[in-house]
Amino acid sequence: MQRALLYALPLLAVFSGVAQAGLPTYELTIRDGHFEPATIEVPARQRFKIVVINAGSGPTEFESTPLRVEKVLSPGVTSFVVIHPLKPGRYPFFDEFHLDLPEGEIIAK
Numbered sequence: 001m002q003r004a005l006l007y008a009l010p011l012l013a014v015f016s017g018v019a020q021a022g023l024p025t026y027e028l029t030i031r032d033g034h035f036e037p038a039t040i041e042v043p044a045r046q047r048f049k050i051v052v053i054n055a056g057s058g059p060t061e062f063e064s065t066p067l068r069v070e071k072v073l074s075p076g077v078t079s080f081v082v083i084h085p086l087k088p089g090r091y092p093f094f095d096e097f098h099l100d101l102p103e104g105e106i107i108a109k
Contacts, residue, residue, distance in 0.1 A: 023047045023082065030073075032056035032096025043109040044088040053078045064093040067106075 024043070028050050029036040042048050047069035054060045054073035061080065063070040069081050094103045 027051045029053045030060045033095045033101040035104035038104045041107045045085045050079045061096040
């Protein structure tokens with residue numbers, strides 16, 4: 001049983017990567033609390049991935065309360081979040097390290 005699991009794990013990783021490779025992907029750069037772009041438009045009712053890049057000089061956090069997602073990144077780090085299918089609407093996000101700066105938003109159409 002354990003041996004079968006050891007053989008299955010690499011296959012699961014491959015299939016997981018293939019499943020995520022087909023996701024629509026959007027890039028978001030955060031530079032000291034400023035979002036580039038500040039607005040991301042996505043199709044409603046479809047999963048998607050946001051590649052988050054911290055181009056700033058300190059830590060940053062991509063956080064959205066309505067999306068129930070948060071990702072903390074050190075300076076120079078790139079990571080991603082996968083967002084579940086959204087109903088049409090506006091979904092704000094912010095950088096908790098820079099609450100004094102304007103929020104960004106995802107618009108699902």
